[in-house]
Amino acid sequence: MMEVSQLESNILLYTFKEGYGVNIVALIHENHSCLIDIGNEQQALQVKRHLAREGITVTDVFFSHLHSDHCFANSLFANCQIHCGKNYKENFADNVNDPTFIPQNLHQDGDLFQFGTHSLQILETPGHSSGSISIILNNKYMIVGDLLIFDYEGHQYLPYVGADSTFQLHFDNVSRIKSLPYHVLIPGHGLIQNSQESIQKACEVVEFYLKQLEKLGKDAKLGELIKDPTNILSTFHEMTLTNQFSV
Ligand SMILES: [Zn+2]
Secondary structure: OEEEEEEEOOEEEEEEOOOOOEEEEEEEEOOEEEEEOOOOHHHHHHHHHHHHHOOOEEEEEEOOOOOHHHHOOHHHHOOOEEEEEOOOHHHHHHHOOOOOOOOOEEEOOOOEEEEOOEEEEEEEOOOOOOOOEEEEEOOOEEEOOOOOEEOOOOOEEOOOOOOOOOHHHHHHHHHHHHHOOOOEEEOOOOOOEOOHHHHHHHHHHHHHHHHHHHHHOOOOOHHHHOOOOOOEEOOOHHHHHHHHHOO
């Protein structure tokens, strides 16, 4: 089921909570919209139709990263300007439903993009995948894709470090997000983090986990990798181990 919340008069958050769920942000300017992530085909269609009912057409789409749960239905946006990080290729062809439809706008760290009155500052934040980006929206919101992942009940997932990335890259970019002065974090999955305290805490969980895992290796007990297990979900731990330690 799709839930729609209005973060501001011209910013909508579409939330799908089933399974790992997904968050889709829609920036509105006049009768145009810029989406940040699109989910799977069914989710993308629901968002597109909801906007269309309001007379709004999607003209621009950003992908936080090229995993299918964020970008699969790219063919639904064939008439749009597609934006993503410059290192998108590693994951692109396998994770979209139309690999012939290539993104026209490849962004690098520090790029600024203006969508009507909305300002988007692009940060390259690889770790979850090599092409992951984060977006600082209107000098207020940090939209981080799957660099930090939560569920919709207040738990945090341990990170998924893609086979195309490394602990160090993931660690460095979580530390970078932690150091920024913005107090609202919108993850790719799960609840928005609305305070500096919750953002700092979530970043520290990931930093501790990655440092311990690097130090202790794949045979470390999960308890050694989590400082405070309260509210931590380890679902992606096995996948990270496979990605990072397989020969
Ligand atoms: Zn995801």
